[in-house]
Amino acid sequence: MSENILEEIFIKRSQQKKKTSPLNYKERWFVLTQEKIAYYDFDPDKKKRKGLRGSVDLEKIKCVETVQPEPNTPRERMYAFQIIYDEGPLYIFAKNEDVRAQWIKKLKEVSFNKDLMQKYHPCFWADGLWLCCQQEVKQAMGCKVLDGKNEKTIWPLPPQPPESSGPSVGMAVIAEYNYKPMTAQDLELIKDEQYTILEMSDTNWWRARDKYKEGYIPSNYVVAAESELERFWYSKNTNRSQAEKLLRTENKDGGFLVRDSSKAGKYTVSLFSKGGESGGSCRHYNICTTAQGQFYLAEKHPFTTIPELINYHQHNAAMVSRLKYIVSNRARPPSTAGLGYVWEIDPRDLTFIKELGTGQFGVVKYGKWQGQHDVAIKMIREGSMSEDDFIEEAKIMKLRHENLVQLYGVCTKTRPIYIVTEFLSNGCLLTYLREGLKQHPTTVQLLEMCKDVSEGMTYLESKQFIHRDLAARNCLVDGNGTVKVTDFGLSYVLDDEYTSSAGSKFPVRWSPPEVLLYCKFSSKSDIWAYVLMWEVYSLGRLPYERLNNTEIVEQVSRGLRLYRPQLANEKVYSIMTSCWLE
The missing domain is CATH 3.30.200.20 (Phosphorylase Kinase; domain 1)
Known part of the structure; x- marks a missing residue:
């Protein structure tokens, strides 16, 4: 199990009751780990904790602050603090100021959330309103800005990935995959063999030499020889749901991989355990850093490098299981940019x-x-x-x-x-949303689909491409469920007004007012076309399904926007609506 950072018996106030009374306040055994803060029933006589009553994942925490006591508050509830996350405030009462300060400090150190609050409520939500500002909506924005010397939440920067110099001319590289030459100019790669880079003028195809000859190799099939992180247990470009699929397919207790975290610059260890839940469970542990820049999963065991950390936990169990088996996403080689070092195909x-x-x-x-x-x-x-x-x-x-x-x-x-x-076996995303998802999709799956598209589009924009017809019908899904954008780079289309695959002069249902009124395409119109996110969360419904094109042009120009799909929470919907600002 994940090592406990802090444990303490606190009074907790119920979040479920509409009216507050003495019955709302109960003692719970709180435990803080690297993943979450959890609270339990306990036996006061035996001083032994019992069943789990609830928990909050640390990555969901938006704010940790003190709470001003109510008038005539009893002494045991004088030192309150609040943990704000998606579902609202969790109110906890410490025994004294020192204990409260210790827990607030530690929670701020171990919680990472890029969606932090700018304002908070310094007083309680009680009997249907905020005591500080008298607002009657529980989700109302806070009334106090987190900018004072004593109030500002100082969140540490996420750890930077280990520094590594990429391959350069003259450098030795290691083949991660086998590669059979497809043209006379290509050089065969044998997995784990070493090669020397001779030329890198083409981003996708490098000229290299083995012991006997020279030729072109796909650049994404090799890594720098000294890059241990890249060579073994690191699964690049693997998201949370893909990691869980790999681990469950392997079905080995202690199976693990290291992947990029959803938080920029961080890594996550994904681990499969057969203990406890029927069928096994996947756990995800963020690799944290100390103030001195060392890496750790268990705070008492920091290391200078991530390979050292992994090596330690392969031999010592400080989590739900020891890291026993490396599970890799590298069974299938990635796509090459071209079929060999050719562009013109016979x-x-x-x-x-x-x-x-x-x-x-x-x-x-x-x-x-x-x-x-x-x-x-x-x-x-x-x-x-x-x-x-x-x-x-x-x-x-x-x-x-x-x-x-x-x-x-x-x-x-x-x-x-x-x-x-490239051929993608699961076909069009739109059809996949409507027909291909055999069971009710999880919100994580839907969010990962949107993340895949946004990362592809971010790359396109970095290369100064405008898509002009981003929509679910113009994305494809591979065998692992990864979504990929297609039909980009269409500046060679004859009609300046571009006939989209929807059949109109342009994709009206995915277009902003400046396109509808002036045919003005830009990277901003590609952002508006993140109507695709609405398609994903509505499982492939047609945007503005009750309106025809003429009505859409008129009403969108006047401010009409799509409603919130049932599967999208308010945070997801706020991302959608931020894409549809004029």
Whole structure:
């Protein structure tokens, strides 16, 4: 189990009762760990804690502050403090000022939440109103700004990832995956073998040398030889739900991996245990840092590097289990930017197997390249785009990101033109939302889908691309449930007003007022198109489903916005509405 940081018997006030009375105040045994603060029943005679009554995950805490006592408060309730999280305030009463100060200080040290409060209520919520400002809405914004010397919550910066210099010319690299040459210019990679980088002029394909020969290798198949973090138990680009899926599939007690945390610059250890719950459970532990920059999972055991920390916990159980088995997301190699060090693909190497659908520019088919590699092939209908512009545009479309559908190459020497891309087995996100989710999806799943799209779009914007038709229908889902954006880089479209895949001059239901009124596309209109988030949380419903295009143009321009889907909480909905500001 996670090591306890603090334990104390406190009085807790019930959050469920509408009216406060002496019956609302009960003693509970509070325990603070690196993951949560929990409270239990206890036996006062045997001084032994009993059943769990409730808990709050530390990553959900928005504010920890003192609370001013009410008039005529009994002595045992003079030293109150509050823990604010999504469900409201948790009121706790310490025995004295020193104990209260100790717990507030420690909670602020171990809690990380980027969605912190700017204001708080210094007095209690009691009998249907805030005693400090008399507001009658429990979710009302606080009335006191956290900016005084004694009130300001000082949240520590998240730990920075270990410094590592990436590969450079002349440096030795290690192959993480096997790679069979696809063209005469390629060099074979053998997993865990060492190679020397000779040239890095192409971001996606580096020229390298083994013991005998030279050739091109996919840059995302290798890591710097000294990068131990990258080589073994670190599962890059793995989110929480994907980690749990990997661990449950492996089904080994003590199976673990290290992944990027949802908090920038932090890492998380995801661990599977067969103890306790039927079928086993997944636990997630943030790797924290001390004031001196050391890393720890158990505060009493800090280490200079993360590899040292992992090595210690592989041999010592300070959590629900010892870290026994490395579980990796590297069973399948990532997509390469192109099928070998070529861009122009010979159409004779393509085999067409079945039709997947009809897109904006023509038929899309599933097929094979050289008889063995799965690909999607878009057959471009003549006259649907400026072909010369497309060929020029294709030269700068060699983008590679985990949340973009990988463009492998093009066939431009014959007509029709083909665009050859990565094939994603779960198909279109819109269909997946409506039909592919076999059971009721969790909010974590839905949020991860939105996160995937936003990371792909962030990368696109960093490369100065405007999508112009972001929507669930233009995203695809791979076999692991990862969502990837497709149909980007469309500056070669003939019509300046761009006929979207929805069939209108532009995607009206996903467009901001400046596009509806002036056809003005920009990265800001791509942000508005995060109507996609609404699609995800409504499980594929049509935005403004009761309105036609003309009515949408008129009413959105006047301020109409989409309602909150049932599966979206207020925080998620506030993110949506922030994308729809004029």
